[in-house]
Amino acid sequence: MRQSQRERFFAQLLVYSLFLCLYVYIVTDIRPVHQTFGVHSTIFDQTSAEEFPDANFDKRFSDVATIGEFWEYSEQVLFPALYSSEYFNGDPKAFDGRFSNTIAGYNTLIMPLRLRSVRVQNSSCDNVRAFTKTCWGRYSADTALREPFGAEYGNSYKTDLVQWSGYEGFGEDYGTEGYVVDIPLQEAGQPTGWAAQLKALKGAKWIDESTRAVSIHAGFYNANLDIHTYVRWSVDISPSGRFQPWTTMWSLRLNPYSRQSDTIRLVAEGVFVVLLLGYLVVELSEMRKLRWGYFLEIPNWIDMINYGLYIAVIVVWVDFVLAYVVEDKGYAAKFSSRLTEYDEEFAQIAGIFRASTQLAAFNIVWAVVKVFKYLQLFPSVMLLWEALANSMVEIVPFFMVIVMSIVAFTFAAHWTFGHYVLEFHSFTRSFFMLVRTVVAQNSLPYDLMRESSPTMAVIFVLLWTVVMLLIIVNMFVGIITDSHDFVMSQHHLEQSRMLHRIGNSANVDFFRATLNRGIGALSRNLEKAGQSVSSTPTVIFKDNPKRKANKEDPTIFDPENRAQLKKIHNVIRGVDTKDAEAVRQMMVHEEVDKLTAADLANTVFAKDPTKAHDFLDSIIGIQIVQESIRSIEARELQEQQRVSELTSTVDRLVRETQAVTEALSTAPQLDTEAGVEKFLELQGVKTLQHTTSKS
Template sequence: MARKRRYELSVEDGSPMDTQVLSVFPELDTRTKKHLKEVAFSLVYALAVMLVAYLQRDWLSFYQREAVEQLVVRRRSLAVKPFSYIKTSSSFWTWTETHLMDALYDDGNENPLQSHSFYQVQWSKLRQERVSKDVPFTIPNDVLSSTFGHCKEPFSSYNKDWRDYGVGWTPRNDTGQNVTDPALLAWTHRTAEELREASFHGIHGVYHGGGYQVELSRNRTKTVAILRDLRSNDWIDEKTRAVFVQLTLYNPNSNLLTTVLLSVEFSVIGAAFPTHEVLVFPPYFGIVDLPVSFLASEIFLLLLSGYFVYVEGWRMYKMSFQYFKDFWHILDSVIIAEAFGTFGVFFYTQYVADVIYHQMDAVDEEGAWGSFVNYRKVAIWSQTYTYMLGILISLITVKLLHVLGSIVNGVTFLSATMCEAAASLSGFSVIFLICVAAFAQMVYLVVGNHLFTYSTFVGTLQEMLNWMLGDFDYDLVTDVSPHLGPAMVFLFNISFQLFLMMVFATILCEALALIRVQTEEEPRRDDLPPTLQTIVMEGTKSLRMRYQQAKAARKYRDVVVYEFETTDATGIELLCFEQSFEDRNGADVTGLWLTGGAGKM
């Protein structure tokens, strides 16, 4: 009985064909494949965070902010200067009765901002914070105290006034006065929780919200009457430390909200210091009302963060406390915490916005006095969400550079160079900081009393960084001190540009040269994955081999040879082969031939 054995032969050389499909990367082990997956995940995660950040910030935000500042803050005329020129309480009242009224109203009692597609959400308000009259503050100098009776006390949370007053800051008799009277609400203290107000960091203090609030009318004539009544009753007096003008604008063309806060701080020296804050943010009308692209990117990033938690949690479980001994594992934990902190801020912003929108609906239904709805808290949380996205992008970029460093030579040189130069750079940083502090102290003492940007030591340190970049006003410094000014600038440029920066570059060049020598002399460690160049070359080679194999298989896909034994009529045992294949014309051809035999004795 014939016993057949099946073979697939190569037509070219007659050797058996390998029917196993070649892997694209046959030389990569499990550890290397895991590393490549980590590189791919880090890259996708970084792109997802960048996409969310890009969709969160509208490109029209900058132009809307500039337009609002031009219409409200920088508005000026020949008779009255703009907001930034307010120096006294009298100039503040003049500005509110002229420029502010022109920005909010026109002669027809319509909002001129509507010509630029800006519509007020509710209406604007005034608010002030003041110090208490009961806090004593005497002159520390005994000689001068006999000449001057008292001095003004600075603002702080300890001497903030919390009491209610009558008109003109007179003591209030609660039993005889109606606290719901609109004219009396300007003299009634309200907490930050009642006003839903956020803190404001000014030049001369931190104001935690609350205070005495006045809401303006929808009619220009009534608003001017309210302002003149406040001015005649000394609503701003020597106890006032800050006055705020707040309004909220909406542009339907860009679908962006803008909160405007104009603050005038009255310091203890008697002068007024105006500052302003303009925040542009997208309207948060609810999760379902968000753009589909932004919502999809948020969900995708949330899913990636969940997978990241799973991977790092499993790694932490296997490594136990050894997990926290590696810096890069700690960085992964920080990235996870930052990511979910960012999601927490996003959902809390949605919650705050939902509360404010419900408040606005309630005000519209009741139509009561006190209808100003404060959106500034939503704007601040939206800005915080943007900042946290920026921090998350920075952290994930550091992780991406780390995982790329083991397979990309250029990134490897970067990280290795910084590690090699770490000791030298730490010593150089100490010298650098000492030099910066010394020059900052000298500049602060020379021009600090004359220029606002150098009025504080911290501000002077920031300006020193601008000096290193060449971004400073040389004429202002030399006008204040014609002799020391040029000398300070010259010495600073010689010390930093020609000396310290050259030392810094020398340290890095020396470390890079050492790394290059070590790379050429020492072979690559076995515990490191192959470089990206090796992976690409080997992968290309494997793909080429796979293509050739597939090409041969398509050409001779039905070549089959059977080996079997049989006997002829004389009883001699023969070894026969039977070949079956499909020729180029598609016809089946079968051949049988005798290759050898052996007689049986």
């Protein structure tokens, strides 16, 4: 049964490898990561990472900490880079050419820049005191300021914007509303029109104390790579006055079926969907067969999550294609040329494409985990899989202990050091900071912790090190080790008992068995063609020393036993060998003699007593052959022992006879038999008569 299971794993591994390769090819071709990285790094280096020209230290966008510094960055770094009007040698750029409104030569702005901000109402906090006339709290839909202002410099309040959320731990969910100001692309004769508009915004205090976030949105197109990129430079402003600058970039191909290689990918997508449907049918049939028992097996949960993610990726991608590619809306052409107005739909499209990318990236992890299921055809991998499965009984509750312990330390670190140390300023960052110290051996920010609370830093680090790194982690390793030792002992016990019952067939692995079957098939074909081929086991395994030593011990997988092997294969064809665990346990505990056809029919052969009887008859036949082989070997061993004893006796008689002859030839003439015996005793030799009679 195990051999049959490994054969199925091998066939399933081949199909799943094709399925997985198609998935990797499709995702990689749609999302050219290397090219996207080149676009992102270029834009980032020349905008977010560019130094302030008038600063007396290395100051960049990430160092913005005040409203004045935000305007300084916009006027001296960002807008000059995006709206540059001259080449490196001072020649003016042609505004009707490709290089106008372009950064790094190839990434061209396709629409005006959009400045967006959100504000809160005066007295939006709950702790107003007599000496404080106004205060500004956290942003929410209830505290948002929506009153119009600044129409003279293009400011307006819109409610149909793209979803915008702040940086984790610092910002809020700003929703789809806010104040916006669009700054047009450069036109001929007005190369610095943006400067006057920024000056007006700055002078009118478009950003003030009530502002909770401000961002600049841009859309680029790289014609060389056919890649569109959405970029957002954001600054979250907390009620404490802290500024958190950060940059977001999303890239995509708006016309993913325009190249010749895209046609090949389209065919691959079709094959992939067909294979996925096949897997879903198999999974649903198994779910229908096992009913609620299906959900009690961990591998089934892995399959469900894996297939669910595949379906989610396909749904998101189909929605993207139907909405922006198939329908005749001309998005690819629209966003590949310069627009006079900012279009929020560009960011929405990029967001959908990014969501599908994240789902695809997360799913590949589950997809590779499933490969280990099929790699069980290798005994070493099978043992590792069984060790992990066996350890889950203890790992699941122990994992809960680990999580609760980390949560407890998370609260302690957040409450004690969060007011001073960035890594502990929020619960989420505190939790993942501690997790990294466990799984990646990252060190805690001990120096900053000491500055925040010297005594508590020492106590916390000692407790964390002793409890988590010395006790809990080692207990986890111990659970895995004990499970592996138990599985190995069970395997050795099973193997020894299988060897006793079916002989050398138990030692034949999947590849040797497959090789034997292949050679058997080749032999039959050659015999049909009129050629003779030796089918003895010594020819098949002539290079195997172990096989030479046991060359008289045949196996069920040898070519001469192909009829019996074929009979067994016909019996167990279509049987779900996952249900054979009960039979294996009976083998390990020496209860297999109690196994009946009814037991096999109920556990393995889907209540088919005929197949169960045929399988038992085949196995009993193998055992009878093996017992006869062992009987013959035992008789041969006894005969060899008797021959060895007789040979040693004859050798001893020859040596004693030679000794007597030599003694007599050198002795003086003795007249009596008693004298002769006395002489022999003096020579240390027993009498011939005594020796002969004893023999």
